[in-house]
Structure formats: C-alpha cells, structure tokens
Amino acid sequence: MARAGLTADRLTRAAAELADEIGFPNVTVSALARRFGVKPAALYAHVKDAQDLRVRVAVLALAELADRAATALAGRAGKDALVAFADAYRGYAKEHPGRYAAAQIELDDETAHASAARRHAEMTRAILRGYDLSEPAQTDAVRMLHSTFHGFVSLERQGGFSRTPRAVDLSWARTLDALDAVLRDWPPDG
Amino acid sequence: MARAGLTADRLTRAAAELADEIGFPNVTVSALARRFGVKPAALYAHVKDAQDLRVRVAVLALAELADRAATALAGRAGKDALVAFADAYRGYAKEHPGRYAAAQIELDDETAHASAARRHAEMTRAILRGYDLSEPAQTDAVRMLHSTFHGFVSLERQGGFSRTPRAVDLSWARTLDALDAVLRDWPPDG
C-alpha cells in the first residue's frame, strides 16, 4: 500500500476542516480516517486517541483565534480596540463554527497553560488599558467582556436570535456600544 | 420478568438526573436502561430514539428554568427583578449542570414553540419594563442580557474563570451592576 503520509499536524488540520464542515461532535476517528483513505487504526500511530485529537483541534483553534485577535488589535485603543477584538472573535466563530466549538472544550491545566489561552487573557486586558481600570475591577470587566462575547456568539450560532426579525448585526453593534459605555464609567453601581 | 414501569416521563426525569450526575453528553440509551435494570431496546417503546430523549430533557429543563425564573421575578421590578432573574438562571445552571447543558441544544421550531422558550422571552422582556425601552432597543437589550447570562454561566461551568483568584460571585455582582447601569441609560452610544 502507498503510504498516506499522516502526521499529527495534518490530522489535526484535517480534523479542524472536518469540524467546520460537519460539526465538531461529528469529528470521529473513523470519519477522519475515511478522509485520508486509510483505516481508523492507522490514526493511532499519530494521535493517542479520539480525545487527544479533539484537544489538538481545540489548541489549534485557540491559536488561530489569538492570531486573528492580535492582528485586529494592532494599533487600536479604546472603543476601536474593543470593537475590533469583538468582531475578530465573532468573525472567527462564524467562519469556523466547528473550530470555535472545539475551542470551548475543557483543557487540563497543563494543556491550557501551553495553549494560547494566556494570549487571550492578555489581549482582553490590553483592551482595558484604554479604560483605566485597576484590580479587581479589571478582572470583573474581563469576565464580563468574555461572557458577553462568548454568550452572544454561542446563541447566534445555535439560532437563539433567529425568532426575532431584528438584524443580529445591529444588536451586536448596540451590545458593543453598551460594553464601551459601561467600561468608560466603571464601577457600574453608581 | 417483572415489569419496570417505564414511561416517557419517568425516562425523561431519570435522564435529567443522569445528566446532572455524569454530564449531558454521557446520557446514552444504554446508560439509562442500566439505571432501570432493563435492556436498551426496552426504551424504544417509550421514546423514539436517543435524539428524542435528549430533546425531552431539554424541554424539561427549559420548563424548570422558566418556573424558577418566574418565581424569582414575582413581585419585583427594576434592578431587583434583573438580579433575581439572573441569580435564578445561574443558580439553576449550578445545581443542574446537565439539565442546563441539555437546554442549550437546538430545538426545531415546532418543539421550541411548544416549549417554555416563549416564557423565557416574555420574562426577559418583563424585566425591561422597569427600564423604559422601546423597540428595537428592547430586542437588542434582550439579546445582550441573554448573551451575558449564558456566557457567564457557561464559562463559569467549564472553569473559564478559575485561573484568577477573584471570587466569581463578586464578578457576577459587578456584571449585573453593569447591566443595570447600561439599561438605565440606553441607548448606550452616548
């Protein structure tokens, strides 16, 4: 048999593409093997098991998302930075729904530490530099921002907003306006 | 063989308990059958298939969540209502993580219409009556509220906040303060 030239990286990238096409939960060892024209057992020489494969896709997605966010953030501050970061986040989730879903799985501390998760936290804090918040308000604001972005994108992706005709893009813009306003006037319990 | 007395309702309730114990994705037809001491095939007389079972758990969870939110909301207005609703939402997710996860699956329009999803939308709008918002701002605000609640609860549940020592309860309180502030002064792009 001619060899398929499998590597962990190629499998991971193909799994990520597959996730965007058929959904992250449907990415199975068998489906990935079919895509390469090999038997499922062949994959086990390159990845430990199905969970290892999922984690690799998650780490890839986190890195890609961090890259995109970093580019969007470059040279911006204040509300510009907030909107650019948020749009990068939402844009990635829309273009790569399977990868985005992968990025949500729980990583053990070791993997998370080695992943781009830290870059995400640093970038979110970088946004807040334009708003002059000190701890612990900064941590609270980071959590709120992350919650709002993730919640909005998740609900949009699973059709949670589709029962109302109002354009989702407009609600997104108003939501970012709201976040900007509340960050400018933090603490918010006036 | 003595009969197990299976019904769709008993299966659904048991599946919900199982979801809270072992996680929603681990609720399988086989695991549920084991819990009742019957063979997996026995369940198919009461539920159509595994997906039907998942949807039933989702509908149950949505109804329970709506009940809890309605109770919390009774007799409150303004920020009191906002906080009570949000705490009910977060409390349910913490007490019933498996049910909460179930409530996030996509329902087809027919099922969603018959479910408590509408009650949720009505209650969120009821909260906003204390803030004097008219359309389309109201829809934008509903979407932002839902996004923030869901995002925060999801991230908290999967450990997304655990790498910072700041107590999550405090960040939650500040986030609700922020939402209250921005609702009082909507539109937020001043």
Added chain:
DNA sequence: CTAGTTTCCTTAATGCTATTATGCAAATGA
C-alpha cells in the same frame, strides 16, 4: 376465573464507533 388481547420487555441481529495487538510492506540508512 378463564380465555383472548394488548402491552411491555427480552432476545437476537445489524451496523457504526473506539481501541489494541499483530503482521506485512514500504521507506530509511549503513
């Protein structure tokens, strides 16, 4: 209280998935 009917669960079978052990063939390198 017994016979017929319905209901519920079991058995049996198929097909998909994950995973491991074993073997062969291709690539590598001395």
Added chain:
DNA sequence: TCATTTGCATAATAGCATTAAGGAAACTAG
C-alpha cells in the same frame, strides 16, 4: 543490498443505537 525502523492493514474485542420478532405479564370480557 541488507537490516532496521516506520506506517498502514488486518483482525479482534467491546460499547452504543436501532430494529424485528418472540414470550410473558397485565388487562379485558365473558
């Protein structure tokens, strides 16, 4: 060119979802 390493296939085990067919329990009628 021969030996070694590496990569994929084959084969086997096991779990899950699902359907078809059979038997026993519960219900119903006379």
